[in-house]
Amino acid sequence: MGAVFQFLIVSKELxxxxxxxxxxxxxxxxxxxxxxxxxxxDAISENFSSGEVFIYxxxxxxxxxLGRLKEGGSKVVREFCFYxxxxxxxxxxxxxxxxxxxxxxxxxxxxNRDVVSWGGYSxxxxxxxxxxxxxxxxxxxxxxxxxxxxxxxxxxxxxxxxLIEGAGK
Numbered sequence: 001m002g003a004v005f006q007f008l009i010v011s012k013e014l015x016x017x018x019x020x021x022x023x024x025x026x027x028x029x030x031x032x033x034x035x036x037x038x039x040x041x042d043a044i045s046e047n048f049s050s051g052e053v054f055i056y057x058x059x060x061x062x063x064x065x066l067g068r069l070k071e072g073g074s075k076v077v078r079e080f081c082f083y084x085x086x087x088x089x090x091x092x093x094x095x096x097x098x099x100x101x102x103x104x105x106x107x108x109x110x111x112n113r114d115v116v117s118w119g120g121y122s123x124x125x126x127x128x129x130x131x132x133x134x135x136x137x138x139x140x141x142x143x144x145x146x147x148x149x150x151x152x153x154x155x156x157x158x159x160x161x162x163l164i165e166g167a168g169k
Contacts, residue, residue: 064135068137088126091122
């Protein structure tokens with residue numbers, strides 16, 4: 001039951017964090033839906049495909065991964081997570097700049113939408129993996145201290161009784 005509970009708590013925190021970290025995109029999509037002929041779903045989709053989400057992805061991950069890298073764990077895992085973070089950061093930057101340059105320069109560039117889509121999905125998957133890695137230990141079910149203390153008191157009482165019985169003979 002502990003791991004399931006931990007998963008539910010971590011997932012709840014993920015949803016709340018996503019809502020707040022993507023708040024600018026959600027509000028922008030809401031405003032676009034209110035003031036243009038675009039519906040909310042299409043406005044969100046446009047914000048994701050325009051590369052804005054990749055800025056928020058890096059900002060979303062930074063505090064979690066930096067905190068986890070400082071805390072420890074095996075060196076191999078820390079290094080692997082750092083490279084995943086670096087991938088998400090650099091790929092997000094590349095995709096955002098590529099998509100934005102095409103719209104800012106008003107020049108048709110050869111930005112392949114399939115690459116943007118694949119890159120976006122890979123960044124989102126990497127972000128989820130790193131986020132869960134970073135947050136999971138915060139909600140790990142710890143040992144029941146009271147039970148441990150009670151067991152130790154009982155063991156001490158039994159050992160004391162045996163010692164007293166042995167001295168009385």
